[in-house]
Amino acid sequence: MLDATTHATTGLGWGVIGFGWVARDYAVPGLQGAGGRLVAVADPDPAARRQASALGAAAHAEADALLADPAVQAVYVATPNHLHRAAVERAAAAGKPVLCEKPMAASLAEAEAMAEAVRAAGIRYGTAFDQRHHPAHAAIRAAVAGGAVGTVTAIRIAYACWVDAGWASDNWRADAARAGGGALMDLAPHGLDLVDYLLGEPVEEIAALTQRRVQGYAVDDGAMLLGRTGSGVLVQLHVAYNCPEALPRRQLEVLGTAGQILAERTMGQAPGGRVWRIDGRLGLRAPLPVAEAGASPFARQMAAFARWLRGEGEGDTFSLARDLHTMRLIARAYAAAGSAPCR
Ligand SMILES: NC(=O)c1ccc[n+]([C@@H]2O[C@H](COP(=O)([O-])OP(=O)(O)OC[C@H]3O[C@@H](n4cnc5c(N)ncnc54)[C@H](O)[C@@H]3O)[C@@H](O)[C@H]2O)c1
Known part of the structure; x- marks a missing residue:
C-alpha cells in the first residue's frame, strides 16, 4: 500500500x-x-x-x-x-x-x-475527467447549488473541434478499433461527467444521433445527445470533430427558473474562459466570480488524486461506479443512434 x-x-x-x-x-x-x-x-x-x-x-x-x-x-x-x-x-x-x-x-x-x-x-x-477540476466549473457548481438559477431545467453543452484524418502522424482517433468510436466516444464522456459534477446527479436516460458528414474516416465526426437526469433536468450535448476551431465551439449553459449561467471556452484542457450569470427577471448579465481562475485543471486533478491517496479526499471526486455508468451511457447512446461506434 x-x-x-x-x-x-x-x-x-x-x-x-x-x-x-x-x-x-x-x-x-x-x-x-x-x-x-x-x-x-x-x-x-x-x-x-x-x-x-x-x-x-x-x-x-x-x-x-x-x-x-x-x-x-x-x-x-x-x-x-x-x-x-x-x-x-x-x-x-x-x-x-x-x-x-x-x-x-x-x-x-x-x-x-x-x-x-x-x-x-x-x-x-x-x-x-479534468473538467470537473476546472476552476470555472467549480464556481458554476457552487452557484447552481446556491440557487443562482433557481430550479435547474436544462443543461446545453457544445464541445466540438476539428479532427481530420491527418490530424496527427498516427491519428488513432479516426480508427474505430483503437478509439472505440469517434467524436461521441472521445468528447461526450467529458460532457456527461460534467453534468454529473455540476448537478450532483447523473444523466439516466439517453438518446443520440451520429453523423459522418465531413471527414472521410470510418468513425462518427459529429453527434447530438439528448439526456435526462433522475430529477428531470434535460441535457443537450453536441460533440463534433467537424467544427472549425475559429467558431464558438466550447460552450456550456445551465438554465433554470431564476436565471442562466453561460460559460464560454471553459471546456478544454487549460484554465480560463468566461462565465456569466444572466438574471431571469431582467435578463441582465453579470460575470460570475471564479476563484483561482488561472489554476490548471490538470494540476487540480493531480492534487485531488494525491489527496485521495492520502485519505484526505473530498468524498466522491473519483468514483469507479460513476465512470462505469458514463461508459454505459456512451454504449446506450451509440445503440440509440442505431449505429455501431464506427458509423
Ligand atoms: N482529458 C483530456 O482532456 C484529454 C485530452 C487528450 C487526450 N485524452 C486521452 O488521453 C489518451 C491519450 O491521448 P493523446 O492525445 O495524448 O494521444 P497521443 O497519440 O498523443 O499519445 C499516446 C501515446 O501512447 C503511446 N503508446 C502507444 N502504445 C503504447 C503502449 N503499449 N504503452 C505505452 N504507451 C503507448 C504512444 O506512443 C503515444 O506517445 C486518450 O485516451 C485520450 O482520449 C484526454
Missing part, C-alpha cells in the same frame, strides 16, 4: 504509461504543479522516451519495469483508448493506484473488465 506520509512530504511519485500529447503538455506539468514527481515513463515511441529522459524520468519501452519500480507510487495512463485496459490491469496487478484518461476504455466490455481488476486488486482508481 501507499506510504501516505512519504508522499505528503516528498510529493507523489508518478509513473506515466503513454507519453503523448495530453501526458506531455498537460498531465505532467499538472502533476509537477501539484507538487508531484515524474519518476518514470513507459512508451514504445523512442521520441517520447527521449522527451521523458530530458525531464529526468526513467524511460522504458514497456510498462513492466515502470510498474516494478517502488518509487512509482501512482500510475497515470494516457495511451490510445484500446490500451487503457491492459495498462490498468497490469497496474492493478502490481498494486499501484491508477488515474486513467477518458474514455475509461474503448468499449463498455473493456471498462467492466478493468473495474473487475481494480476491485480484485483493491487499488484506488480514477478516470481523468
Whole structure:
C-alpha cells in the first residue's frame, strides 16, 4: 500500500504509461504543479522516451519495469483508448493506484473488465475527467447549488473541434478499433461527467444521433445527445470533430427558473474562459466570480488524486461506479443512434 506520509512530504511519485500529447503538455506539468514527481515513463515511441529522459524520468519501452519500480507510487495512463485496459490491469496487478484518461476504455466490455481488476486488486482508481477540476466549473457548481438559477431545467453543452484524418502522424482517433468510436466516444464522456459534477446527479436516460458528414474516416465526426437526469433536468450535448476551431465551439449553459449561467471556452484542457450569470427577471448579465481562475485543471486533478491517496479526499471526486455508468451511457447512446461506434 501507499506510504501516505512519504508522499505528503516528498510529493507523489508518478509513473506515466503513454507519453503523448495530453501526458506531455498537460498531465505532467499538472502533476509537477501539484507538487508531484515524474519518476518514470513507459512508451514504445523512442521520441517520447527521449522527451521523458530530458525531464529526468526513467524511460522504458514497456510498462513492466515502470510498474516494478517502488518509487512509482501512482500510475497515470494516457495511451490510445484500446490500451487503457491492459495498462490498468497490469497496474492493478502490481498494486499501484491508477488515474486513467477518458474514455475509461474503448468499449463498455473493456471498462467492466478493468473495474473487475481494480476491485480484485483493491487499488484506488480514477478516470481523468479534468473538467470537473476546472476552476470555472467549480464556481458554476457552487452557484447552481446556491440557487443562482433557481430550479435547474436544462443543461446545453457544445464541445466540438476539428479532427481530420491527418490530424496527427498516427491519428488513432479516426480508427474505430483503437478509439472505440469517434467524436461521441472521445468528447461526450467529458460532457456527461460534467453534468454529473455540476448537478450532483447523473444523466439516466439517453438518446443520440451520429453523423459522418465531413471527414472521410470510418468513425462518427459529429453527434447530438439528448439526456435526462433522475430529477428531470434535460441535457443537450453536441460533440463534433467537424467544427472549425475559429467558431464558438466550447460552450456550456445551465438554465433554470431564476436565471442562466453561460460559460464560454471553459471546456478544454487549460484554465480560463468566461462565465456569466444572466438574471431571469431582467435578463441582465453579470460575470460570475471564479476563484483561482488561472489554476490548471490538470494540476487540480493531480492534487485531488494525491489527496485521495492520502485519505484526505473530498468524498466522491473519483468514483469507479460513476465512470462505469458514463461508459454505459456512451454504449446506450451509440445503440440509440442505431449505429455501431464506427458509423
Ligand atoms: N482529458 C483530456 O482532456 C484529454 C485530452 C487528450 C487526450 N485524452 C486521452 O488521453 C489518451 C491519450 O491521448 P493523446 O492525445 O495524448 O494521444 P497521443 O497519440 O498523443 O499519445 C499516446 C501515446 O501512447 C503511446 N503508446 C502507444 N502504445 C503504447 C503502449 N503499449 N504503452 C505505452 N504507451 C503507448 C504512444 O506512443 C503515444 O506517445 C486518450 O485516451 C485520450 O482520449 C484526454
